[in-house]
Amino acid sequence: MRHDNDSWDITTSVGSTALFVAASRALEARKPEPLAVDPYAEVFCRAVVGEWADLFDGAGLDSKPDHILHTAFGVQFVNFQGARTRYFDAYFAAAAAAGVRQIVLLAAGLDSRAYRLPWPDGTVVYELDQPQVLDFKRRVLADHGDEPRAQRRAIAVDLRDDWQGALTASGFDPGLPSAWLAEGLLMYLPAVAQQALFAGIDALSAPNSWAAVEESVPMPTEVFEAKRAEERAAGDDGTFFTLVYNERHAPAEQWFSERGWAAEPTSLADYLADVGRPMPAEDPEVGAMISAIRLITATKG
């Protein structure tokens, strides 16, 4: 279970969710016609060895990642991760084309965009996450000999604390346009920290800034509590439902629109259909997961 000020490394608690989504990107990248190719995702999984590396060699049967990612649910989860990577890659390409040179990855985890996207000269990518997560990422990429394709500044901070101060202390200029991303993050923050996150983005965004958010509609409380109990009974405490907050302070489209941003929501289900990976209508669990998710892009006039 979560508590205020809890912390983690890459294999524990919320840190392991960064590995889960990286593993999904790695599995997507191995498909004949992938929605997105993140060549670093598999590198990260192999670096932690054990069940995360075994996932790619067929030896991981009976491990937790294997149980989740190589099931009917897992197939759709991998599609979802491929689709969201593609959507947010396109978002950053558009922001860069519009002249934005400050990029902020809130809860960067194992996001490798600083290393794999063709950033224009002068771009600075700020990556915020917990210290041990960023430390793991730094070590793996250094051992692998990789260089970022933009100036990269890692900021070890808890996003429930004063991350705005840490960002500006690292050289972020609120007087210049920026492009922000909260991908796979909101559900790990209590509503009060979600609100502070949106308020921080707005306060630090000059005109012509961009913001992108992935959000999901909370589940009915009794359904959520039943899922948590199920996870615990199966000995899977700390897999998903015990790590997330089933609360949202406000829908992103509404919140940003009310503050003068032009916000455009895309339902994940529609986007999956558009990119040729429609969700199977017959699976209620997958349907509930996918239909609860929206990808929002907002621009500040």
Ligand SMILES: C[S@@+](CC[C@H](N)C(=O)[O-])C[C@H]1O[C@@H](n2cnc3c(N)ncnc32)[C@H](O)[C@@H]1O
């Ligand atoms: C599901 S991962 C997503 C990572 C990345 N955005 C991606 O899509 O690949 C969630 C990430 O949020 C980070 N995170 C969650 N709550 C946080 C907090 N309070 N402070 C800093 N990082 C946090 C975790 O450490 C983890 O890296």
